Amino acid sequence: MVFIDAAGLDHQALNQKIREAPEDTLIENCLGQRFIGAGTCDKTIEIHGIPGNALGAYLNGSHLSVKGNAQDAVGDTMNNGSIIVYGSIGDAAGYAMRGGKIYVKGNAGYRAGIHMKAYQDKKPVMVIGGRAGSFLGEYQAGGLIAVLNLEKPSEKCVGYFPCTGMHGGKVFLRSDCHDVVFPEQVSARPASPADLEEIEPYVREFCMLFGYSFDQVLEGPFTVVTPDSKNPYKQLYTAGV
Amino acid sequence: MGIDYIVPEFEVDRNEQRCIHCRVCECQCANEVHSYSKEAGIMLSDETRCVNCQRCVSLCPTRALKIVKNPCSFRENANWQPDLIKEVYRQASTGGVLLSSMGTPKPYPVYWDRILINASQVTNPSIDPLREPMETKVFLGKRPEKISRDPEGNLITKLPPQITLSMPVMFSAMSYGSISYNAHASLARAATKLGILYNTGEGGLHEDFYRYGPNTIVQVASGRFGVHEGYLEAGAAIEIKMGQGAKPGIGGHLPGAKIVGDVSRTRMIPEGTDAISPAPHHDIYSIEDLRQLVYSLKEATNYEKPVIVKVAAVHNIAAIASGIARSGADIIAIDGFRGGTGAAPTRIRDNVGIPIELALASVDRRLRDEGIRGNVSLVVGGSIRCASDVVKAIALGADACYIATAALLALGCHLCRTCHSGKCNWGIATQRPDLVKRLNPDIGSERLVNLMNAWRHEIMELMGGMGINSIEALKGNRLMLRGVGLSGKELEILGISHAGE
Numbered sequence: 086m087v088f089i090d091a092a093g094l095d096h097q098a099l100n101q102k103i104r105e106a107p108e109d110t111l112i113e114n115c116l117g118q119r120f121i122g123a124g125t126c127d128k129t130i131e132i133h134g135i136p137g138n139a140l141g142a143y144l145n146g147s148h149l150s151v152k153g154n155a156q157d158a159v160g161d162t163m164n165n166g167s168i169i170v171y172g173s174i175g176d177a178a179g180y181a182m183r184g185g186k187i188y189v190k191g192n193a194g195y196r197a198g199i200h201m202k203a204y205q206d207k208k209p210v211m212v213i214g215g216r217a218g219s220f221l222g223e224y225q226a227g228g229l230i231a232v233l234n235l236e237k238p239s240e241k242c243v244g245y246f247p248c249t250g251m252h253g254g255k256v257f258l259r260s261d262c263h264d265v266v267f268p269e270q271v272s273a274r275p276a277s278p279a280d281l282e283e284i285e286p287y288v289r290e291f292c293m294l295f296g297y298s299f300d301q302v303l304e305g306p307f308t309v310v311t312p313d314s315k316n317p318y319k320q321l322y323t324a325g326v
Numbered sequence: 327m328g329i330d331y332i333v334p335e336f337e338v339d340r341n342e343q344r345c346i347h348c349r350v351c352e353c354q355c356a357n358e359v360h361s362y363s364k365e366a367g368i369m370l371s372d373e374t375r376c377v378n379c380q381r382c383v384s385l386c387p388t389r390a391l392k393i394v395k396n397p398c399s400f401r402e403n404a405n406w407q408p409d410l411i412k413e414v415y416r417q418a419s420t421g422g423v424l425l426s427s428m429g430t431p432k433p434y435p436v437y438w439d440r441i442l443i444n445a446s447q448v449t450n451p452s453i454d455p456l457r458e459p460m461e462t463k464v465f466l467g468k469r470p471e472k473i474s475r476d477p478e479g480n481l482i483t484k485l486p487p488q489i490t491l492s493m494p495v496m497f498s499a500m501s502y503g504s505i506s507y508n509a510h511a512s513l514a515r516a517a518t519k520l521g522i523l524y525n526t527g528e529g530g531l532h533e534d535f536y537r538y539g540p541n542t543i544v545q546v547a548s549g550r551f552g553v554h555e556g557y558l559e560a561g562a563a564i565e566i567k568m569g570q571g572a573k574p575g576i577g578g579h580l581p582g583a584k585i586v587g588d589v590s591r592t593r594m595i596p597e598g599t600d601a602i603s604p605a606p607h608h609d610i611y612s613i614e615d616l617r618q619l620v621y622s623l624k625e626a627t628n629y630e631k632p633v634i635v636k637v638a639a640v641h642n643i644a645a646i647a648s649g650i651a652r653s654g655a656d657i658i659a660i661d662g663f664r665g666g667t668g669a670a671p672t673r674i675r676d677n678v679g680i681p682i683e684l685a686l687a688s689v690d691r692r693l694r695d696e697g698i699r700g701n702v703s704l705v706v707g708g709s710i711r712c713a714s715d716v717v718k719a720i721a722l723g724a725d726a727c728y729i730a731t732a733a734l735l736a737l738g739c740h741l742c743r744t745c746h747s748g749k750c751n752w753g754i755a756t757q758r759p760d761l762v763k764r765l766n767p768d769i770g771s772e773r774l775v776n777l778m779n780a781w782r783h784e785i786m787e788l789m790g791g792m793g794i795n796s797i798e799a800l801k802g803n804r805l806m807l808r809g810v811g812l813s814g815k816e817l818e819i820l821g822i823s824h825a826g827e
Contacts, residue, residue: 120622124558124626138618143558143622145554196608252599253596315599318581322425323425324416
């Protein structure tokens with residue numbers, strides 16, 4: 086394990102040290118440096134402190150864990166690997182992610198999982214232990230998002246306009262969602278045992294990471310949201326003359 | 327179905343004396359205009375389907391075919407032009423948003439055609455490019471602010487990453503999906519042979535084309551299709567697409583019907599799913615946010631590749647470009663509103679944005695005034711149609727030009743403007759295997775190489791006539807330009823004098 090003291094380093098210097106490190110790295114005193122681990126495929130990085138925006142952007146197989154909160158755009162366009170955050174994360178987490186996993190113990194800001202996609206064996210997963218802000222899963226085209234609402238179950242698990250423009254993938258909300266308004270083009274229903282089977286391995290992993298009881302968490306209730314069409318714009322256009 | 331209010335725009339004029347009923351026209355027309363009647367022993371035509379792409383005309387072995395404008399017209403009305411009337415009919419019957427392809431056909435001013443180029447007479451000699459050396463090579467990227475030396479006094483020659491082009495023209499972004507595999511193959515091969523770059527567009531990079539990486543610009547748009555580490559590493563430069571001249575302010579949408587086979591694999595999304603590129607990047611609301619995306623790409627590629635930010639030419643383009651020049655981007659690409667598209671809402675294409683000539687002139691001036699012109703190179707497109715447009719663009723301040731429609735014309739496009747139908751009879755804007763194979767990449771790339779070589783020579787001749795022997799000396803040299811028939815305001819924005827002054 087290589088220790089990197091991030092105090093006083095800018096993002097370029099810090100990432101250079103990470104790239105040069107021959108083995109796993111532990112970053113101490115992280116304070117807002119952006120793009121940590123961007124585009125890497127073979128690193129294991131533990132971060133103490135608060136990484137800046139775009140943590141693990143274009144991540145391609147590395148494993149990042151943050152003992153603290155993370156900021157905006159965690160895992161932007163991520164292709165593979167994992168990002169585990171022991172605190173909360175900011176806005177637009179997992180933007181356009183195509184593969185890998187993001188596990189967050191706390192809450193997520195606005196637009197979590199926006200335009201998340203899936204392809205063949207690539208199926209991105211995002212599990213949020215707390216609550217998610219507005220526009221969760223906006224334009225979602227694939228993959229799984231689960232919001233468990235474990236920290237303050239009495240509060241609404243998700244903000245306004247979840248799943249707007251969704252045309253693929255699934256969203257699981259650990260709530261009966263009587264207080265959530267969904268847009269017209271998606272269907273929300275109580276999760277079936279088959280649905281739950283789909284998220285079970287990820288919930289189990291989440292519970293092991295953050296010390297929750299798997300059985301209790303899976304008790305739910307869970308609502309599952311799926312899009313009605315993978316071609317939402319099909320009827321919109323007519324040929325010009 | 328009620329009455330179809332729209333009279334066909336074209337007529338198929340078949341010379342029965344020449345027609346030998348070989349049915350080539352029938353085989354060639356994906357729109358199914360032509361058919362053969364066994365009973366009558368004649369070829370029939372369904373003009374309602376004709377888009378005037380001229381495929382049948384070109385391939386008819388006896389030259390028996392002409393596609394002509396249908397003289398049947400509405401009663402003349404200067405306000406209600408025929409297209410407007412037909413569009414109302416079309417929307418009244420479908421309720422749909424009108425969709426069009428390629429650049430706007432509306433008669434907006436083309437400033438290139440109102441700008442004239444200077445030449446030497448008597449007082450300074452012109453240069454003959456056939457006999458004398460002439461440099462058309464250009465470098466795109468940031469220029470160092472000052473010369474710096476190491477402690478021993480040696481020049482520090484490490485520059486920010488640059489693109490090298492043999493001539494100041496590149497093939498602009500067209501995605502795999504909007505155009506065919508063979509069209510991309512033609513562009514990639516031609517760019518490699520010419521020592522210039524082509525651009526993947528936002529549909530990812532087909533695995534077969536990674537070998538053309540040194541001549542490839544890989545694009546990152548809001549949908550992030552096919553974007554992954556290997557893709558970013560593959561290109562010579564990375565372009566962030568913020569906007570497109572033909573459709574400023576809106577995103578893109580490749581219908582699920584076109585997401586098949588390799589297109590699905592290259593975009594890395596399932597077959598049949600709509601590929602939606604939302605209008606904004608969800609993480610960009612400011613220049614600071616743009617800077618974040620620029621630097622995330624630089625970090626992911628170890629600062630080895632220049633980052634291009636492409637924007638549409640819109641009203642405040644000078645201020646926008648000033649922001650981009652401070653965002654860490656190496657190159658700004660500006661796309662004028664006459665630029666092409668594989669599909670855009672008609673009303674947007676025909677009404678939103680500004681001409682590239684005015685955008686270029688005001689951006690170049692603004693960046694100079696602010697002392698940040700060297701922060702970035704400027705690339706302009708939409709629409710650059712010929713070598714003299716290139717020369718005028720450089721003299722107005724561009725470092726290089728993007729061309730796309732001209733490149734498609736070289737591949738056989740006849741500008742029928744129905745790319746969105748997916749039935750391109752020339753094998754360009756289609757994914758139908760039987761149509762794609764009509765475009766032979768060997769011939770296609772050769773035609774592109776021919777076109778660019780011809781332009782390069784014309785550029786040298788135009789420069790030589792001015793007594794200028796390098797693109798660098800022509801850049802921003804507005805004294806070489808004069809306007810004709812332009813207002814004082816237009817001349818002021820273009821920063822040029824009127825002819826005769």
